Amino acid sequence: MSTRMLPLLPGGPITLASRYEYDGRPILRLNATQRAARDEVESKVRRVTYEFETVDCAVCGGVEFEQLSEKDRYGLRMSVVACTACGLIQTNPRMTQASYDDFYNSEYRRLYVGEEVPTDDFFQTQRRRGAQIFGYLVEQGALPKQPRDSFVLEVGCGAGGILEYFREQGCRVKGTDLGEEYLTFGVERHGLDLSAGTMADLELDRAPDVVIYSHVAEHLLDPVRELGHVREIIDPSGALYVATPGVKYLEHSYETDFLRLLQNAHTYHFTLKSLRNLLGASGFEMLAGDETIKAVFKRSPVDSARLAGAPDQAAYDSDFDSDYEDVLAYLRRIEKSRRGAAAMVRKSTRAAKRAAVGTLKKTRLHDVVRPSNGRESG
Numbered sequence: 001m002s003t004r005m006l007p008l009l010p011g012g013p014i015t016l017a018s019r020y021e022y023d024g025r026p027i028l029r030l031n032a033t034q035r036a037a038r039d040e041v042e043s044k045v046r047r048v049t050y051e052f053e054t055v056d057c058a059v060c061g062g063v064e065f066e067q068l069s070e071k072d073r074y075g076l077r078m079s080v081v082a083c084t085a086c087g088l089i090q091t092n093p094r095m096t097q098a099s100y101d102d103f104y105n106s107e108y109r110r111l112y113v114g115e116e117v118p119t120d121d122f123f124q125t126q127r128r129r130g131a132q133i134f135g136y137l138v139e140q141g142a143l144p145k146q147p148r149d150s151f152v153l154e155v156g157c158g159a160g161g162i163l164e165y166f167r168e169q170g171c172r173v174k175g176t177d178l179g180e181e182y183l184t185f186g187v188e189r190h191g192l193d194l195s196a197g198t199m200a201d202l203e204l205d206r207a208p209d210v211v212i213y214s215h216v217a218e219h220l221l222d223p224v225r226e227l228g229h230v231r232e233i234i235d236p237s238g239a240l241y242v243a244t245p246g247v248k249y250l251e252h253s254y255e256t257d258f259l260r261l262l263q264n265a266h267t268y269h270f271t272l273k274s275l276r277n278l279l280g281a282s283g284f285e286m287l288a289g290d291e292t293i294k295a296v297f298k299r300s301p302v303d304s305a306r307l308a309g310a311p312d313q314a315a316y317d318s319d320f321d322s323d324y325e326d327v328l329a330y331l332r333r334i335e336k337s338r339r340g341a342a343a344m345v346r347k348s349t350r351a352a353k354r355a356a357v358g359t360l361k362k363t364r365l366h367d368v369v370r371p372s373n374g375r376e377s378g
């Protein structure tokens with residue numbers, strides 16, 4: 001792992017489309033809060049306050065990558081590559097842990113939600129998400145419909161809205177997150193058991209029956225090691241729930257645009273297959289899952305001594321089902337259909353203009369003939 005001053009591009013030229021080349025322009029409409037946060041990040045990258053590192057593929061140890069993008073949706077410089085061996089899409093080079101820590105404290109929330117404080121609306125949205133996750137876990141047989149004293153742990157819980165729903169259903173809940181402002185909101189307003197820190201800082205008095213990673217795995221720097229740690233603490237018959245944006249769900253999300261999915265906070269970009277490869281390397285096997293992505297995993301019968309002894313080595317030894325050809329073919333198909341749709345819009349815009357000009361001419365003629373009738377001319 002080498003630390004470099006500025007992001008270098010390890011994967012060569014971008015083959016997907018030229019719009020993924022770095023130009024500093026956002027493709028989202030940013031509000032004033034977001035623009036300020038974006039400018040702060042750029043300035044910190046220029047001043048080398050934020051440092052970058054190049055890493056080997058977390059799942060297969062591969063060192064060869066195909067360059068997919070040089071920017072994210074905010075117009076920030078972001079090197080997104082696909083591992084040519086296992087197909088895992090990742091940000092590489094990426095910021096160092098210290099730089100990400102600074103970024104999450106300083107700009108992340110303002111950039112991502114455009115708001116600086118947790119709100120009741122945000123909490124209720126999370127609570128509704130909790131209801132969906134609960135329903136899914138029951139459906140998959142990972143949790144009883146009327147859980148009595150099941151212990152649910154959420155990593156990256158924010159204000160704890162998801163856990164609130166599980167508590168209402170009779171579960172004992174605990175959450176952990178790095179953002180103290182959100183934790184305080186959940187603790188003070190809702191009396192939830194939430195604490196600051198990472199998975200490694202957690203002290204538990206019993207093994208969780210369910211562990212939730214909702215939109216967290218894509219932010220981790222060393223997901224194989226962290227999820228390997230979850231394997232050690234979870235109840236042997238426990239369930240791990242993971243939700244993350246799905247690269248292969250673009251027909252139904254992010255306006256069918258891979259670029260809109262990219263944000264500099266994300267270190268990984270998963271398909272169900274690449275997520276499964278990752279979890280496999282951490283000692284989990286999939287019970288159920290879809291490309292949206294939501295999925296439930298159970299501990300796989302892997303030698304846990306090997307995992308505990310040398311997590312990295314264990315990861316590289318594990319089998320994976322390469323997603324490289326599949327995911328690249330998918331992204332090229334999406335890009336092609338986007339170009340087709342854009343051409344249709346341009347065509348129909350030209351046709352609409354011609355029609356409008358025609359109508360205008362007719363209207364003027366109409367107005368000359370019957371100047372009193374203005375209502376029907378629009």
Ligand SMILES: [Zn+2]
Nearest residue numbers: 057060083086
């Ligand atoms: Zn790989």
